[in-house]
Amino acid sequence: MRLVAEFEIKCEALPLVEVASSVPEATLILKLQFNHGERPLFLVTVSGSSHQEIGDALTAAYDxxxxxxxxxxxxTHRYQVIPALSFEEQLGGHIDDLSGLESLATADAIIERIEVLPNGWQQTGWFASREAFDNFASFWQQNADFQLSRLTRDGESEPPGDGLTDQQQEALRTAYELGYFDIPRQASLETVAAELNISASSVSERLRRAQTQLIEETVATTWPPLPDRTTTH
Incomplete structure (x- = not known):
């Protein structure tokens, strides 16, 4: 029985978490290239922040x-990042079972999506069996804060938007009903925030993450190839 899981690993020692913390308004999607020895290359797609802000954060990051x-x-900017540390060097002071960390690289699983958050990673993964998922989840439960959002069988259909959190759905629905998405706009971000009884910055973050999720579920696969541009630091 193959499974699809969405989960969050809260661990501030994970790669690029410092970068996400430096630019909390940005969305960072990470892909790993494991064919580069003990330090896989990172391919990072960033939206919601300027190149200058992201560049400064990358330059300042210890990892x-x-x-x-x-x-x-x-x-939207895409970066190739060469890490300064191996996973073992980066996580060694925070994870007791380094051999378990190494074994995850050969687990019967494919991590399809990694979003880097200011406090950890939010991931979507495919697991060949319940045992493979349980082993993965057990490791992170013992070594970090592991929170499962969704676990379904491979092939179960889901309408767009099922990947949204309850808070994101509430923010989208409230903003829509108040006219925030109307042209011209009928409600401000502050009005939506007051209706939800949270800050305007929190509303902005929820709406941004919700819209990013919906785009990835619907039209992201039709995204045109990025132009060839190279700037090295």
């Missing part, structure tokens, strides 16, 4: 060796 801007489309 980033070198980084290169490899493409840009609108306010």
């Amino acid at each position: 980033v060796g070198e980084w290169t801007l490899v493409g840009q489309a609108g306010d």
